[in-house]
Amino acid sequence: MLAAIPLVSFHSNLNLWNMDKEIYRCTIGDFECTIFKDFMGKYLAKDFFSNADKKELDEALLKHNVSPDNIPSPYIAMLLQDGNRKILIDTGIGSSEEPIVFRGMEVFWKGQLIHLLEKEKVDPNEITDVVITHFHPDHIGGVFSSENQLVFPNATFHMHQGEWDYWHSSKSDNQPPLFKVFIENNITPLKNKNINLIKHDYHEISKDIISVNAEGHTEGQIAVIIGNKNDQLLYISDAFLHPIHIEKLNWQTNYDLDHKKAKNTRLKLLDLAYNEDMRINAFHFDFPGIGVAQKENSNWRWVYEE
């Protein structure tokens, strides 16, 4: 997700960045897990819940204590460490030295992931795997530096074949030009590098890391099952952008490519997490975005982990 928002607002949001913690640590199965807050975005209710009934929307926003013109939305990256394996899921928005001119405005990106890795004493050279859940700017911006250097030079990059094909075909011609710039800078140059294009619905990326097809938000988005039978977490990326989407499964967002597929994916992921007793991590929920989806009759409810 990204775009269709006043990008200049990113500047004014930067001062929000230090207001709460930017690094969160936990364990998932055998992994030491670190979640980094790369950036804070801000979105509009009319884009997040584009087909919602006005009265119901007002009630939902009030209940979740957000205003319609300011839905705060973190961008994150997750690091999983187990011995020598260091696996990064998503790479943040990246950081630009030169402004990109977009819709007549000069835009800078100042994602913090690389600084936060340094703070945690993690050398980008040690990253063994990078999982890219989908190719929107807030997930791929950190793959190459602003000097066009691969930031994680020793990693294998895992992503879905369907996502790769979509963004490298005429199907994506009507996508925002800024998205295309991010793809050209951060994804296309990977074709000569160490990449693993995933073809199946469920695919073992590494021990205790399984990708799951989560199409709809984009053509080839993946979710990621992390951990072992005793302790599993489902990284849902942008299948849900806000907890309200868990409660209101028919509410669509302007950021989804295919609403029907997006809804089917939401149901699939909720059932998976519920039936297998998995915690959930949601990229754009309140940082660090960990919680559980509870089921009451046929209604779902999101509860943040304390």
Ligand SMILES: [Zn+2]
């Ligand atoms: Zn996103």
